[in-house]
Amino acid sequence: MGIKIDEIIQNHLVVEWQFKTDVKNAMRQDIDDYLFSLRGKGVNLSLEEMDDIIEKSIELAIRNYT
Numbered sequence: 001m002g003i004k005i006d007e008i009i010q011n012h013l014v015v016e017w018q019f020k021t022d023v024k025n026a027m028r029q030d031i032d033d034y035l036f037s038l039r040g041k042g043v044n045l046s047l048e049e050m051d052d053i054i055e056k057s058i059e060l061a062i063r064n065y066t
Contacts, residue, residue, distance in 0.1 A: 001038070001043070004034060005031055005034065005053075005057050006057075006061075008027065008030045008031050008034060009027055009031075009057065009058075009061045009065070010065075011030075012026055012027045012030070013065055017065075018061075018062045018065075018066055024058055027057075027058060027061070028054050028058065031053070031054045031057060032050060032054060035050045035053065035054075036050075
């Protein structure tokens with residue numbers, strides 16, 4: 001799951017992406033879609049857990065991909 005989320009983030013990277021709300025929102029949406037796709041496949045996260053994973057993933061990306 002972590003590797004796929006990282007791939008999603010990397011697909012959206014552009015120059016100074018961390019300052020671009022539209023880029024971060026696109027990342028959030030794609031990660032959200034991915035997490036929802038896992039429902040019914042044994043991964044049943046609550047909406048709050050999904051939101052937490054998404055936000056922490058973006059925070060980590062800001063630290064690692066700037």
